[in-house]
Amino acid sequence: MNQILLTLGFGLVTAAILSLSAVAFTLEYAVTNVANLSHGEILTIGAYAAYLVHRSTGNAFLAALGAAAAGGVVAVAMHITVIDRFVRRGVGTMPTFIATLGISFVIQNVLVIIFGAANVAYTIPQGDPHQVGPFLWTSVEEEIIISALAITAVLYVIITHTKFGKALRAVFQNRDLARVTGINVRLVGAATWFLAGLVAGYAGFILAESVGTFNPYFGFSFFLITLTATVAGGLGKPFSTMAGALIVGIVLEFTGGYISASYELAFAFAILAIIILVRPRGLFTNAGRAIFE
């Protein structure tokens, strides 16, 4: 029983990081209809930014802000320089999707040139584990969970209770219709990517913090798990995505803890394959299975 609770506790930490990464990914998708394969690199850049800020200031809070800011800037840059141009040109979903893979390749290798391919150790004193309810968490893990909940709450308010959130949802539903009703689709797109970048950059920071080391490829491998969580929840739907992340995070921690951690990625995709075969549009959406429906 104790073992299960312990694993569940770890699972919640993973799920918290995963849900931030996944919600950012899904927001990017929602406004542009592009599954951003270079999403992982926003996390990586967040981690490097946090590391640099932390090293020069020694302040974890500033490091977190630095990570978020860097993520936001990179995401907006991606949107303005490539994504928006592709979307506006109407080149279709697939070419844009493929282009994001190219962006991912470029960013990874720029980071390799700047920082080298070796792992960077990012050790933060984790604090002693202590009992929180039934779980055993360190203070860093506690911070991760609390901040993830807080960010979720803020996102919820933004998406459901602001004019910007309304515009965002309108663009997701029907881009052209949103435009003819006077919504500045490009501005909403850029703003949403900035918001997603902030969240993803911060997710990169807490991921680096909890893993302890990272390298230029670190975001991409976490992105693969993010992808599983997002598709499991439902691409483009922020809160379904977060629920998907919760499930995938916990399941991964259990399979990792009870079977083997080295197969984590394989398990993630096995879960994804099963989900996608049963419910191609995610666990929480009701859509037909046949191609033509």
Add this chain to the structure above:
Amino acid sequence: MIQYLVSILTEGAIFGIMALGLNVIWGWSGDFDLAYYGYVALGAYMTLVLTIGQPTPPAEYVLGLQLPYLVALAGAVVSSALMGLIVGLIALRHLRGIYFSIVTLGAVYVLYVIAGQYVPLFDGYNGLFGLFNPMGDALGLDYQSYPYFFLGFCLFIFILVFIFMARVSGSRFGLALRSLREDERAAAAFGRDIYQLKLKAYVLGAAFGGLAGGLFAAYLSAFNPSAWSPIEAIILYSAILVGGKGNIKGVVLGVVVMAMVVQESTRYLNDVPGLPIAFLLSLREIVIGAVLVLFLRFRPQGLLPERRYVDRLPQDRVDPGGGTLLSRGLAAFNRRFRPARDRDRRSTRAVSPLPAPEAAVDPPLPALEVTADVPVSRPLAQERPGVPTSVSAALVVEGLYKHFGGVVAVDRCSFRAQKGQVTGLIGPNGAGKSTAIDLISGFKLADAGTVFFEGTAIQGLPPHRISRLGLIRTFQTPREWPGLTVLENVLLARWDPEREALWRSLIGPGLTQRSTSKSELGRAREILAEFGLDKLVNERAGNLSGGQKRLVEFARIRMAEPQLVILDEPMGGVNPVLGERMAMAIEGFIASGTSVIIVEHNLPFIERVAHQVIVMSQGAVIATGPFESLRSNQSVIDAYLGEVPL
């Protein structure tokens, strides 16, 4: 220097085979497959475990059979094809677009993780080694002459693969694959089993990936997880994209440009002092990623765009797509960079405007000959008053039912359509007409009800099976295959399993097929002339106007000669002149033995062409009969005038 040249040529030949294999999946079938490099890797692993000896501890791996290299190569092809089959069976069943890509990305990572972590399989991260100069000993080659032999061997296989791909590219199989890439629904509506076809292409591509992997293993003489990464497929993608997706010559050009020039030119940066080697490797990958993005944005068709079959008409011997490679390239270059205004003018000239009424009457159209006894202006329904009551039903629909969530779209709908007649299906928006068509043609699954077509129960059958039985449908928006020419669009309307088989593309058409193709080509030209599209045979269907696309759709039906055609709002967005032409075409269908069901909002048009009219409202049939009888029908009037509770 010579050794260096030999090694890059060998690498180039191997990359060429990989890229040609991937081109089947991406270039022709149109699926962005991220698992592809997994098939290459599996081929390499399998070749190694089949050729090297038993593992000496602490090394661990399966097999170790010491088979001859060529046998191992065959084993590599088979195992990659098998893995392709498994992944394809899962991923191609229901998934397309990014969902397909995500699942294939998952599949390759599962392979990567297992190859790296599960030591008993391929010795984990240590990987496999020990395949030195395969076939070299048997041929008595020393280590100096061996690279030349191996280059020759790789080039030989590359040429074989290229010839194979050239045949497939020009075959009906290749054309059918492209129709999937262009529009799957239309492909299914004309009898293509899209799942099976896509699966064939996928397995074929994977098999070539395995072949290239087997050669790669011999070239490297070792293989391990640090020798590959799933994302390496991006190099192949950039090569295909740069060269020209779907064009095998382009793919080879792309391999030369990307895999050889970009890879190799970065080597000379070594001479620049002070640059670390990691910088060069990264720079190369940055170039590859950037090239991918830039080409997608500015030249998605690549340096050598896919060429389509150009039909040389007797009166038009000038081949617009002909000429040398260079002149074609220059022409394409000029087209691209011509000022926009000029370009516009050119395109309007190329796509001739719809024939004016006089023009439509002026040249004797073959269509008129078929229905010459039917005065054009008089309704067909009046022309054939005595349709025998004994005619059998072409289609009988009974109790068809379909709901989406809480909305009942089709509610116990029953009707029949007689053979040799035009049956109009009308009703206000939301009456369930289009859903009913989708249910009948198999594009949606009914919750309940039966559909008999020519006496056979067809409900529950997939669209291509229904189409092969002789029931073909059209769609509300024209679904042409935009990247194929008008002529190809019409030719592909006839589904011919014999000629579309993959093995046919290997041995070439037989004598009987050659004559079928010839007569078929003649028939297609004839039909296109009938519809006034003869000037546009070589135009890509996507460049036509909306009305012309409708005509292409009608021409396809003429070509397919089904027993029954269901036309879904053919008059949508069509001008009156064209409407007249369509009415004539419908008469032509009847004359050639094709019964017609037509869904339409244009009631005068229905009155003009239909013998029988079925009125639907709220998912059910509320009235049937000749058009005149419905004028006085109160429930029909109510339905149209909005007496329906919303």
